[in-house]
Amino acid sequence: MLPIENIVNSIKEFPTLPTIFTALQKAMSNPDTNIDYVASIIEKDQSSVTKLLKLSNSSIFGFRSRITSIHQAILYLGFEEVKNLLLTLKIIEIFRTKDEALKLITPQDFWRHSIATGIISRFIGMNIGMRSSEILFISGVLHNLGRLLLLISYPDEYVEALKKHREERIPLIDAERKVFGISNAVVGEMLALKWKLPIQISDVIKNYFFGFIGDKVNLNVAIVHIADITASLFEFGSAGSIYIHKPNPDVWTTLSMPNNFFSSNIDRIKDEYEENCSAILNL
Amino acid sequence: MNKTIPVESIEDGMVLGNSVLNQFSQVLIPAGTVLTSFHKNILARWDVSFIQVKVENESVETTIPEEILLQATNYVIDKMLWTPENDIEEDLMRTSIKLKALSLILKGNEYATN
Numbered sequence: 001m002l003p004i005e006n007i008v009n010s011i012k013e014f015p016t017l018p019t020i021f022t023a024l025q026k027a028m029s030n031p032d033t034n035i036d037y038v039a040s041i042i043e044k045d046q047s048s049v050t051k052l053l054k055l056s057n058s059s060i061f062g063f064r065s066r067i068t069s070i071h072q073a074i075l076y077l078g079f080e081e082v083k084n085l086l087l088t089l090k091i092i093e094i095f096r097t098k099d100e101a102l103k104l105i106t107p108q109d110f111w112r113h114s115i116a117t118g119i120i121s122r123f124i125g126m127n128i129g130m131r132s133s134e135i136l137f138i139s140g141v142l143h144n145l146g147r148l149l150l151l152i153s154y155p156d157e158y159v160e161a162l163k164k165h166r167e168e169r170i171p172l173i174d175a176e177r178k179v180f181g182i183s184n185a186v187v188g189e190m191l192a193l194k195w196k197l198p199i200q201i202s203d204v205i206k207n208y209f210f211g212f213i214g215d216k217v218n219l220n221v222a223i224v225h226i227a228d229i230t231a232s233l234f235e236f237g238s239a240g241s242i243y244i245h246k247p248n249p250d251v252w253t254t255l256s257m258p259n260n261f262f263s264s265n266i267d268r269i270k271d272e273y274e275e276n277c278s279a280i281l282n283l
Numbered sequence: 284m285n286k287t288i289p290v291e292s293i294e295d296g297m298v299l300g301n302s303v304l305n306q307f308s309q310v311l312i313p314a315g316t317v318l319t320s321f322h323k324n325i326l327a328r329w330d331v332s333f334i335q336v337k338v339e340n341e342s343v344e345t346t347i348p349e350e351i352l353l354q355a356t357n358y359v360i361d362k363m364l365w366t367p368e369n370d371i372e373e374d375l376m377r378t379s380i381k382l383k384a385l386s387l388i389l390k391g392n393e394y395a396t397n
Binding site: 169229230234242246247249261263270 | 386
């Protein structure tokens, strides 16, 4: 088993978030900031502009009129939402540049699973009447950050974890614990803290596997728990799991979803999944 | 919304919902093509059994051959480390089986065209 200090050190050495994101965070923490200033920060990074506009116009947000500028995107979506979208795009960018290290699971497959989890989370959120479901998309997309870090930093050990998962037919997170002495959820939370991600996202990263925070109900965590299992069963991308664990039965009670939720929404979920994979990954 | 139909049921004017691909994922007939008897003949010649066509406001009922359904059911059940214990878990499992069956049908098409 790897000494946990090694993993902690890997997290310390991991890249920081791009300067555009930290500049944005700083600008938004100033109560006197305005849309033009925030837009000017984003517009310095042309690749982010193109991706943000494409994503803002996707069916995730469902605006009837077309968003053609960052200024307009901030007006329609709000500061926080634009910041979170940019965060998602930048994190995907960081990990796509490290393709070499992700031989075990292709980055395309990994992010497809993540995007599917985001889309399904948002569908569940809307279905149970949550007013703000956008944070669910981002939390779903980033729920597996810790697994990415383990895959990149310890590819040989991760092969071992995948082997245990397949041979012993145990959930991949349990195989990770056997090999690393720690799960992707804990590693992901450490990375989320290093990157100062919003607390709603780090709560999901740490607890998505169980569906609860300790014994406390947290809707975002419960929803991403179900969405992750669903995306794996539907084989929308792959984050490495061949065998899929059981949903926490108490989560169904918490969410009170209709019994035919999956069969009645599958066509829309599939369409949105394909549209967003293309918007986010094919740029 | 797309509906899966056997190639022999193609009628002039139907619109292809998903591109027909070969095993290298090259597009042979792109999604959105308005189908004619020409396409019906060429798909039959490529040994494609099923395609997806666009439908409007219709519940999507797909004809899945029993053999493929059985294959998909075994695959999904083997993948799950649990058995459904309530209606929503049952719905999740059945939807996963249907998706797997459709992907097996489409994969069959890819092999057939080569």
